[in-house]
Amino acid sequence: MRLDLPIIRDWIRPGAHVLDLGCGDGSLLAELAAERAVSGYGLEIDPIRISLCLERGVNVIEQDLDRGLGNFGDASFDTVIMTQTLQAVRFPHLVLDEMLRIGRECIITFPNFGNWRCRLHLAGFGRMPVSRFMPYTWYDTPNIHFCTVFDFEALCRAKNIHIINRVVVDTQSRVTLATRALPNLFGATAIFRVTR
Amino acid sequence: MSKETPAATGSVGIVSPRLQRFDEPLELACGRVLPAWELIYETYGTLNRERSNAVLICHALSGNHHAAGFHSSTDRKPGWWDNCIGPGKPIDTRRFFVVALNNLGGCAGSTGPRSVDPATGRIRGPEFPQVRVRDWVATQRRLADVLGIGCWAAVIGGSLGGMQAMRWAIDHPERVRHCLVIAAAMRLSAQNLAFNEIARKAIMADPQFHDGWFLEHGTLPRQGLAIARMIGHVTYLSDELMGDKFGRELRSGSFASGGEAEAEFQVQSYLRYQGDQFADNFDANTYLLMTRALDYFDLARDHGDDPVAAFRQARCRFLVMAFSSDWRFAPQRSREIVDALVGARREVAYVEIEANEGHDAFLLPITRYHDALRRYLERVVPAASSTRGADAP
Numbered sequence: 001m002r003l004d005l006p007i008i009r010d011w012i013r014p015g016a017h018v019l020d021l022g023c024g025d026g027s028l029l030a031e032l033a034a035e036r037a038v039s040g041y042g043l044e045i046d047p048i049r050i051s052l053c054l055e056r057g058v059n060v061i062e063q064d065l066d067r068g069l070g071n072f073g074d075a076s077f078d079t080v081i082m083t084q085t086l087q088a089v090r091f092p093h094l095v096l097d098e099m100l101r102i103g104r105e106c107i108i109t110f111p112n113f114g115n116w117r118c119r120l121h122l123a124g125f126g127r128m129p130v131s132r133f134m135p136y137t138w139y140d141t142p143n144i145h146f147c148t149v150f151d152f153e154a155l156c157r158a159k160n161i162h163i164i165n166r167v168v169v170d171t172q173s174r175v176t177l178a179t180r181a182l183p184n185l186f187g188a189t190a191i192f193r194v195t196r
Numbered sequence: 197m198s199k200e201t202p203a204a205t206g207s208v209g210i211v212s213p214r215l216q217r218f219d220e221p222l223e224l225a226c227g228r229v230l231p232a233w234e235l236i237y238e239t240y241g242t243l244n245r246e247r248s249n250a251v252l253i254c255h256a257l258s259g260n261h262h263a264a265g266f267h268s269s270t271d272r273k274p275g276w277w278d279n280c281i282g283p284g285k286p287i288d289t290r291r292f293f294v295v296a297l298n299n300l301g302g303c304a305g306s307t308g309p310r311s312v313d314p315a316t317g318r319i320r321g322p323e324f325p326q327v328r329v330r331d332w333v334a335t336q337r338r339l340a341d342v343l344g345i346g347c348w349a350a351v352i353g354g355s356l357g358g359m360q361a362m363r364w365a366i367d368h369p370e371r372v373r374h375c376l377v378i379a380a381a382m383r384l385s386a387q388n389l390a391f392n393e394i395a396r397k398a399i400m401a402d403p404q405f406h407d408g409w410f411l412e413h414g415t416l417p418r419q420g421l422a423i424a425r426m427i428g429h430v431t432y433l434s435d436e437l438m439g440d441k442f443g444r445e446l447r448s449g450s451f452a453s454g455g456e457a458e459a460e461f462q463v464q465s466y467l468r469y470q471g472d473q474f475a476d477n478f479d480a481n482t483y484l485l486m487t488r489a490l491d492y493f494d495l496a497r498d499h500g501d502d503p504v505a506a507f508r509q510a511r512c513r514f515l516v517m518a519f520s521s522d523w524r525f526a527p528q529r530s531r532e533i534v535d536a537l538v539g540a541r542r543e544v545a546y547v548e549i550e551a552n553e554g555h556d557a558f559l560l561p562i563t564r565y566h567d568a569l570r571r572y573l574e575r576v577v578p579a580a581s582s583t584r585g586a587d588a589p
Contacts, residue, residue, distance in 0.1 A: 017541065041538060047564055054515075054545060054571040061534060061546040071535045 114148030236305030322408025422471030
């Protein structure tokens with residue numbers, strides 16, 4: 001089971017129509033279909049992950065998020081999900097706008113670049129952070145728009161996006177005293193539920 | 197130690213076509229009625245006891261019922277989709293009971309312009325009625341009835357075949373579980389219509405065409421048919437592929453000064469060969485009929501030109517596939533299908549294959565293409581349920 005599933009699952013009503021942007025191997029959609037009877041689609045561009053989706057019977061659509069989402073109608077989904085993909089798109093703020101146009105609610109998860117490990121790498125070693133969770137070197141990373149929990153909240157404020165829920169977890173996907181007290185310092189992954 | 201042929205290269209072996217006669221009159225979309233008619237078809241694999249593993253293959257413009265295997269031990273060329281149909285292949289005949297037919301109006305054995313009208317004793321020729329995609333689906337449904345197939349596990353088609361598959365999903369939603377639409381479109385673009393018109397004009401302008409009565413005149417409009425095929429062939433390939441395959445290579449002659457001999461490019465000789473081959477084996481009236489059926493097809497016409505409304509009729513799951521370099525049925529046309537299906541909230545997966553073979557790619561064993569087909573189809577019928585055969589129909 002995916003570590004973020006229990007949190008995301010609780011934010012999705014049974015039978016919801018869901019669009020998963022960057023759906024990977026389709027495991028989230030498959031689990032949501034099994035546990036929440038959701039319908040919907042996943043968008044993916046990686047051929048290997050698309051194959052895995054086909055194998056699972058997930059409705060995967062080969063589509064590049066950077067080429068827009070104009071083919072999806074306004075408010076055509078209950079929830080639009082994007083897990084660990086925001087940092088890899090070319091214009092995160094525009095994708096966010098599109099998500100909120102297409103879905104009544106959006107769930108977004110992203111790696112928190114404000115985490116103390118990242119800060120240590122940069123401030124202490126003077127190097128870009130490389131870890132198990134961010135395994136790429138700066139020149140070959142698909143992650144081109146890292147942000148922190150605070151950065152994302154600032155963007156939501158600037159765009160008048162309403163944050164319904166925010167959960168920040170550590171590398172084990174646990175909510176701890178530390179992630180609760182200082183999410184931007186101790187959180188590894190931020191999970192937001194937002195709406196207009 | 198004996199060397200076993202890998203399963204992935206298995207052939208269905210030697211197959212024989214069967215002819216099915218239908219004596220119930222068939223009212224066509226054009227209003228004319230065929231009192232009796234015949235379809236030629238082949239089957240591969242075994243229909244299971246639950247009759248739940250049947251797959252229909254719909255052919256494209258110049259296709260026929262011979263989709264896989266060989267007709268004799270000396271037959272050198274297998275069926276047109278042999279790389280995809282067979283034991284261990286993506287359309288796995290150990291799992292599926294595969295039905296392939298020659299559509300009505302064809303020239304490979306089903307009733308068409310080459311068959312004799314019993315009322316007049318004359319070859320039908322240009323008087324054979326214009327059939328449409330919906331007529332093909334109606335006749336395929338009659339064939340399914342005869343074979344005892346209440347519901348297809350999958351209806352699969354590329355190009356014009358994909359149009360038939362979509363028509364099946366909409367006209368007979370209760371009889372299709374999966375619809376596989378490959379390199380197709382919901383209707384042709386103006387450019388596509390134009391290419392078909394040029395091809396038809398080439399045939400009709402051939403002095404040997406005789407207004408379609410060429411067989412009565414003991415001749416064939418070879419030139420016209422060959423040109424039609426050459427035009428078609430250019431549109432089925434990509435610029436890139438033609439560049440890779442032929443470039444500007446000369447087959448004969450040279451550009452050396454002092455020589456008057458005409459230089460011939462490799463691509464010329466290739467096209468001429470393709471054209472000539474086709475002209476000897478295909479019926480000109482069928483070509484006119486098939487291209488018109490392609491032109492007339494418009495999935496959403498009966499649904500207020502709203503493809504979303506059209507697809508709301510469907511209940512099956514869809515797999516839509518397109519090829520990057522296909523400009524005759526471009527990926528954008530497939531994306532329109534997907535968008536309409538998403539709008540109608542139907543189950544759909546879409547795969548866009550990177551390939552430089554153009555429209556022709558759908559007939560080729562491209563690794564990612566076949567892999568996607570295989571993975572999708574493995575879920576359609578679990579392997580175990582096809583182990584026991586049903587009584588022969």
